[in-house]
Each structure stands twice: as structure tokens, then as C-alpha cells.
Amino acid sequence: MRVSSRSGAAIALIVALYLALSSSQVALVSHATAQTAPRLDYTIGIADAPGHRFHLKIAVSNASGSTLDITMPAWTPGWYTIKPYAANVIKLQAHDNGKRLSMRAVDKQTYRIETGGLRAFTIEYDYLANDLSVNGAELTEKRGYFLGTNLFFYVPGHTTDVPATIKFELPAGWRIATGLKRTTEPNTFAARNFDNLVDCPTVLGDFDEETTSVDGKTIHVVIDPKGQLGDEARASLKEMIQRVIGSQSRMFGGLPYDEYWVLFVGGDNVRTGGALEHENSTNLMVGRMPSDPKFLLGGVSHEHFHAWNVKRIKPAGLVPYDYSHEQYIQELWFAEGVTSYYGDLHMMRAGMITSEQFVQRQGGQITGLQSNEARRWISVDDASTTTWLTYTGGGPFTVNYYNKGQVLGFLLDLEIRGATSGRKSLDDVLRYMFENIYKRGRGYTDDDVEKAASEIAGRSFKDFFARYVHGTEELDYNAALRHAGWRLDETQADQPNARAAVQYRIVELENATEAQKTLRRGLLGQTGNN
Numbered sequence: 282m283r284v285s286s287r288s289g290a291a292i293a294l295i296v297a298l299y300l301a302l303s304s305s306q307v308a309l310v311s312h313a314t315a316q317t318a319p320r321l322d323y324t325i326g327i328a329d330a331p332g333h334r335f336h337l338k339i340a341v342s343n344a345s346g347s348t349l350d351i352t353m354p355a356w357t358p359g360w361y362t363i364k365p366y367a368a369n370v371i372k373l374q375a376h377d378n379g380k381r382l383s384m385r386a387v388d389k390q391t392y393r394i395e396t397g398g399l400r401a402f403t404i405e406y407d408y409l410a411n412d413l414s415v416n417g418a419e420l421t422e423k424r425g426y427f428l429g430t431n432l433f434f435y436v437p438g439h440t441t442d443v444p445a446t447i448k449f450e451l452p453a454g455w456r457i458a459t460g461l462k463r464t465t466e467p468n469t470f471a472a473r474n475f476d477n478l479v480d481c482p483t484v485l486g487d488f489d490e491e492t493t494s495v496d497g498k499t500i501h502v503v504i505d506p507k508g509q510l511g512d513e514a515r516a517s518l519k520e521m522i523q524r525v526i527g528s529q530s531r532m533f534g535g536l537p538y539d540e541y542w543v544l545f546v547g548g549d550n551v552r553t554g555g556a557l558e559h560e561n562s563t564n565l566m567v568g569r570m571p572s573d574p575k576f577l578l579g580g581v582s583h584e585h586f587h588a589w590n591v592k593r594i595k596p597a598g599l600v601p602y603d604y605s606h607e608q609y610i611q612e613l614w615f616a617e618g619v620t621s622y623y624g625d626l627h628m629m630r631a632g633m634i635t636s637e638q639f640v641q642r643q644g645g646q647i648t649g650l651q652s653n654e655a656r657r658w659i660s661v662d663d664a665s666t667t668t669w670l671t672y673t674g675g676g677p678f679t680v681n682y683y684n685k686g687q688v689l690g691f692l693l694d695l696e697i698r699g700a701t702s703g704r705k706s707l708d709d710v711l712r713y714m715f716e717n718i719y720k721r722g723r724g725y726t727d728d729d730v731e732k733a734a735s736e737i738a739g740r741s742f743k744d745f746f747a748r749y750v751h752g753t754e755e756l757d758y759n760a761a762l763r764h765a766g767w768r769l770d771e772t773q774a775d776q777p778n779a780r781a782a783v784q785y786r787i788v789e790l791e792n793a794t795e796a797q798k799t800l801r802r803g804l805l806g807q808t809g810n811n
């Protein structure tokens with residue numbers, strides 16, 4: 282936490298704010314402006330359900346000066362693509378008890394309101410929600426779904442320091458599923474700031490909901506539309522989610538939130554699928570629920586691991602989030618690829634896949650990387666930075682940082698285990714970053730990852746990062762695999778239409794030593810103390 286304040290009173294306010302937040306929600310409160318900044322409180326209703334229009338009312342208070350700028354996000358954190366949310370705003374007006382205030386557009390998503398010194402007034406508009414997407418919003422007669430980046434204006438410069446309330450005015454019988462905090466007022470929720478407000482995807486209507494508990498924290502599993510899974514399948518899905526979350530909780534010594542929402546949002550009209558991570562929830566877009574809910578677990582394992590890696594252990598370039606334009610960071614290989622590696626690891630640790638399947642998957646990732654010529658041209662750092670060009674739909678020539686990042690995570694894990702005779706692992710790097718970077722209110726850079734890995738392994742990873750993270754050298758697979766008594770085996774694909782001409786598999790090293798086999802059992806969770 283960085284504090285810049287001028288008076289003791291301001292410091293006291295910050296300390297009070299800080300203490301008011303649970304230890305799991307260390308906010309990056311950077312300015313003592315909560316008392317002086319304009320405050321926005323939101324009411325969400327329905328203007329026209331068949332016409333897909335929400336109605337938004339924002340009560341502005343604590344304004345100062347003769348004008349106030351309000352702006353809409355241009356993207357949703359975690360989904361690295363620009364989207365014209367402001368284009369869906371309809372009949373925007375600001376008024377003082379019905380008396381219209383003049384306003385003008387400053388840029389494509391920002392408006393300047395002539396307040397004439399008013400402290401409080403109202404902003405109203407409809408929002409066209411006809412985009413059932415992982416970063417979109419939809420309203421029909423049966424349900425509503427949105428991410429706050431779609432719907433809500435904010436005051437530029439005040440995304441981290443001003444709390445807000447959100448009140449829902451909904452048809453009778455509609456329920457609300459959201460990670461936002463309930464208040465004592467009915468249908469009213471509280472957000473600690475704009476970041477928190479837009480980090481809570483929300484499902485409205487009549488959905489299936491199961492709840493369970495892991496290490497004292499409530500986990501909600503919501504399936505919308507309802508009725509897609511029978512009682513037994515829902516119970517089994519809940520139990521599997523509980524096991525995966527339990528495995529991740531054991532790695533970090535507890536869960537970093539008060540409660541968590543797994544939101545499966547579906548329908549035949551899903552435009553952009555995928556899933557998105559949030560501090561205490563995930564929205565997973567599924568056209569239709571699969572008959573075997575086990576197929577959903579890989580996505581849950583990945584997204585839930587993000588509750589640590591990227592939502593709390595956060596690249597410095599995302600602190601704070603800037604919703605107005607692209608934020609360029611080179612650490613997505615770690616934020617996404619290493620998360621994918623842990624998605625697989627926890628699927629194995631929770632017994633969702635076998636150790637053979639886990640090893641096979643890592644071989645599959647190596648095949649994917651080695652069959653991509655771009656790996657010799659584009660570093661994984663650069664692929665992260667330029668992801669905004671290719672995030673939706675891919676590109677003709679790019680490195681997939683989910684793929685190379687996962688392979689790098691696997692190799693780092695093997696190298697750390699190798700350097701410490703299996704006493705330490707990549708788990709320790711993640712725990713180190715959670716304790717020493719996130720909990721100290723900082724974001725991380727590639728250098729922080731390199732230093733953490735070097736410190737934990739007791740050997741330098743400078744060369745590893747220079748060659749494979751910042752550079753485009755071929756990875757030395759066998760050097761890493763040898764620690765676990767493995768080697769890489771390559772075979773020409775026997776199918777002429779196979780996606781990769783050469784298939785890579787991880788196989789047993791002839792005459793692997795006992796020490797290597799012990800290290801392998803540690804990685805595969807076969808020693809009881811991984």
C-alpha cells in the first residue's frame with residue numbers, strides 16, 4: 282500500500298479504510314481523496330427487456346467545480362481487447378431534479394457535464410445489452426447478465442478510492458448472483474471502489490444455485506439458464522469444484538476471499554465464449570452444459586487459480602487498472618501460462634486427471650510450441666505486450682503465451698525441484714510472490730519472478746529468463762526433464778493431416794536414478810507431501 286497524504290487526519294482515514302477491509306482484500310488505496318472525490322451510486326433497472334435495454338441511474342454526490350467528466354471503460358481487465366461499450370449508451374442525460382444539464386463529448390467514451398457548481402445531481406441512460414459474451418452484457422425477458430465494465434460510467438482518476446452502492450430494481454422473482462457485498466438494504470450491494478464494482482460479473486433471474494464450503498469459505502455454483510443439469514450432475518459438479526478449490530487452498534494455506542462465485546452462463550447465442558477471472562468469482566461462458574460436468578473442471582481450475590495469480594499477484598503494469606485504453610504488460614506468460622500449468626497440476630492433485638494424463642498434457646503443450654515457427658521470432662514477453670492485436674481471433678504469426686508460458690512454468694518447476702533435490706518447487710515461488718509482493722501492495726515484473734525463482738532455487742535464473750522469456754532461443758527440454766528422470770521423445774505424426782508434423786512425448790529416461798524418480802514422485806504428488 283502506498284500512501285500519499287498531507288495530514289494526520291487523512292492518514293487516520295486511510296488507516297481506518299485499510300482496517301475496514303479484510304486482510305484478504307488489501308486495497309491499493311493511493312490517495313486520501315475518498316472524502317473529497319465525487320461519488321457515484323448506481324441503480325440498475327429494466328427499461329425494455331425484449332429490446333435488451335437496462336436502465337441506469339447514477340446519483341452523483343460530492344461533486345466540485347463547474348464541470349464533471351464521466352467516462353466508460355474501453356476494455357475489461359483479463360480480456361485484453363478494446364470494446365466500444367460506450368456505443369451502447371442510449372439517451373444519456375444529466376439532470377438536476379429533471380432540469381437538464383448541458384454536456385458534450387470529450388472523446389469516444391467521455392462526456393463533460395456542465396454542473397455549474399452543483400454538488401449533487403443525477404445521470405440517467407439506457408444500455409443496450411444484446412451481447413452474451415465473456416466480456417459483454419445481455420438482458421432478455423428471462424434474465425440479465427453483465428460485467429460492470431459494460432454498464433457503468435466512472436469519474437476519471439477515481440477507480441480505486443471511492444466506494445459505491447449498487448441497487449437493483451428487478452421483476453418479481455428475479456434473484457441476484459454476484460460477488461459484490463450484500464448490504465442490509467434489500468437488493469442493494471456495496472463495492473469498495475470502481476475496480477471492485479466492475480470485477481463482479483452479475484447474473485439476474487431464476488437460475489440453479491448450489492453452495493458448498495471450502496476451508497470455511499462459501500462457494501456458490503450458479504448455472505444459468507436453469508434446468509440444464511439434473512440433481513445428481515449438479516451435486517457431482519459441486520463436489521468436484523470443492524476438491525479442486527481445496528487443492529489450491531492447501532497450496533496457499535487458505536483462500537484469499539470471503540466467498541466465491543462460479544458462474545456458468547450459457548445459451549445458444551453465446552457470442553464470445555471462454556471464461557474470465559475475478560477476485561472472488563469467475564464467469565464461464567458455456568453454450569450448453571456438457572452431459573459430463575467433469576469437462577467444466579479444467580476451466581474452473583484455471584480461473585480459480587487466477588484468484589491468486591493475476592488478481593492478487595498482479596503485473597505491475599496493471600496497478601492500477603486503466604480502463605481508458607490498452608495496458609501493455611510483458612508478464613502474461615506468467616499470469617496466464619503459469620496459471621494454465623497450475624490448472625493442470627491441481628486437476629491432478631484433486632484427482633480429476635491421472636498423473637499420466639498430466640504428463641501427456643505437458644507433452645502436448647511442447648508439441649504445440651515446437652510446431653509454431655513464430656517461437657523463433659517472437660519472445661513470449663513481446664507476445665504478451667502485443668496481445669491486443671490478436672487477443673480475439675488470433676493472428677497469422679504469433680506466439681501463444683498461454684502455451685509457451687505453461688511450458689516455461691513446467692520447466693521452471695523442474696529446474697527448481699532439480700536445484701533443491703525436490704525440497705522446493707514453483708509452488709514456493711507463487712507463495713513467495715503472494716506474501717512478499719501482493720501483501721506488500723506491489724505489482725510484479727519479469728525481474729521479480731526471476732529473483733523469486735533464483736532465491737528459492739539457490740541458483741541464478743538470469744540466463745533462463747534471458748534466453749527463453751526475453752529471448753527466442755530453443756528451450757532445453759532435456760536439461761529440465763532429466764531432473765525427474767524423463768526425456769523428450771519425438772515421432773513423426775503418422776496421420777498426414779495431424780496438426781503438428783512432429784509429436785513430442787515425455788518418456789522415462791533409460792536408467793533413471795532413484796533420486797530422479799523420487800523427484801518425479803514429488804512433482805506428481807505421489808509422495809503425500811507435494
Ligand SMILES: [Zn+2]
Pocket residue numbers: 558583584587616617620
Ligand atoms: Zn486465464
